[in-house]
Amino acid sequence: MGRTAVLMVIGLSVIVGIFTLKLNSTSSDAVETSLYQYNFSMARNIAHSAVSIVLHQIQSDKTTTSFTGTFNNGTYSISKSQVGDTIWLSVTSTFADTTLSMRLKLMQYPKPFPKTNAAVGFASDSINFSMSGSPQISGQDVNTDGSPGPNPTLPAVTVPTAYDSSKVAPDSSYLTGSPKVAVSDSIPQPQAYIDEYFADATVTLPSSVSGNDTYGSATDPAIAVRDGDLSLSGGTTIYGILVVKGNLTISGSVRIYGIVINYGSNVTVDITTTTGTPKIYGGFLMSGPPKSTFTMKGNGYYTYSSQALNNVKNGSTLLAYHILDWWE
Numbered sequence: 061m062g063r064t065a066v067l068m069v070i071g072l073s074v075i076v077g078i079f080t081l082k083l084n085s086t087s088s089d090a091v092e093t094s095l096y097q098y099n100f101s102m103a104r105n106i107a108h109s110a111v112s113i114v115l116h117q118i119q120s121d122k123t124t125t126s127f128t129g130t131f132n133n134g135t136y137s138i139s140k141s142q143v144g145d146t147i148w149l150s151v152t153s154t155f156a157d158t159t160l161s162m163r164l165k166l167m168q169y170p171k172p173f174p175k176t177n178a179a180v181g182f183a184s185d186s187i188n189f190s191m192s193g194s195p196q197i198s199g200q201d202v203n204t205d206g207s208p209g210p211n212p213t214l215p216a217v218t219v220p221t222a223y224d225s226s227k228v229a230p231d232s233s234y235l236t237g238s239p240k241v242a243v244s245d246s247i248p249q250p251q252a253y254i255d256e257y258f259a260d261a262t263v264t265l266p267s268s269v270s271g272n273d274t275y276g277s278a279t280d281p282a283i284a285v286r287d288g289d290l291s292l293s294g295g296t297t298i299y300g301i302l303v304v305k306g307n308l309t310i311s312g313s314v315r316i317y318g319i320v321i322n323y324g325s326n327v328t329v330d331i332t333t334t335t336g337t338p339k340i341y342g343g344f345l346m347s348g349p350p351k352s353t354f355t356m357k358g359n360g361y362y363t364y365s366s367q368a369l370n371n372v373k374n375g376s377t378l379l380a381y382h383i384l385d386w387w388e
Contacts, residue, residue, distance in 0.1 A: 099158035107153035110136035119376030165385040171378040174248035176343040178218035179364040183347035191231040195356035198363040199237030211366040215242035250323040261285040270294035281375040314338040318372040323347040342368035
């Protein structure tokens with residue numbers, strides 16, 4: 061009986077040892093598998109983030125074709141080639157001892173942008189329109205430096221009805237265009253654009269902006285938004301899109317290169333150019349309830365500029381990408 065008991069204990073010990081060995085081996089494999097999955101997931105996240113980083117860089121840097129960097133304790137390298145609006149990216153990312161490769165084919169395109177059919181367009185009817193002093197609205201195409209632009213002259217002002225045209229006509233001496241005032245049923249409606257512009261805004265403005273601050277540039281335009289009334293004064297300069305939901309007052313030596321979209325839904329919109337010499341190169345679009353007000357005094361100057369509008373439309377803030385192919 062004693063010998064049998066000893067043999068049983070020895071046999072059981074061997075079985076337990078084998079089971080423990082297999083369990084340890086299984087646990088080790090599970091740890092290695094989990095570690096690999098974690099490293100692979102991190103390398104993949106780094107690659108995806110690197111693509112986002114580089115797409116922002118190439119919007120303002122058209123010439124660089126090789127990008128490297130670090131992100132989230134890993135590294136990445138991306139090579140770029142481009143023909144027209146088609147872009148190819150080869151991506152390699154590394155995290156710990158795991159490397160991931162991806163290739164992408166993308167189509168670059170501009171986001172929606174209002175089609176300008178006048179220097180100033182009114183999408184709301186029964187407008188209260190007045191000009192006094194020495195202001196000017198011009199549909200003649202000019203470049204941002206004031207030199208003549210390449211496109212034909214547009215109307216100075218476009219309105220939705222003949223009645224609105226009669227409201228603008230008494231101030232036609234302040235207008236330059238072909239014709240000075242036009243009636244159109246295809247004036248862009250801001251509602252088609254403003255949600256996206258607010259979502260992609262690069263700066264949210266306070267109620268009053270003065271001083272000599274500059275927002276955006278000709279090659280990297282801003283999307284500046286204000287949900288409420290806005291007063292611009294001093295030497296403020298904006299390159300890009302200005303969207304204001306509320307009343308807008310412009311004075312001083314303000315300069316805007318791009319498009320101004322001013323709108324309201326429940327209250328009338330009051331656009332006033334008061335004193336100074338503010339200038340807008342590009343386009344101006346207003347939409348509000350009936351009886352909204354547009355007033356220009358002093359020496360304000362609003363002029364159509366295809367160059368300023370194209371700089372915004374093709375600028376980095378309005379570029380997006382369709383994924384045509386993705387290999388991983």
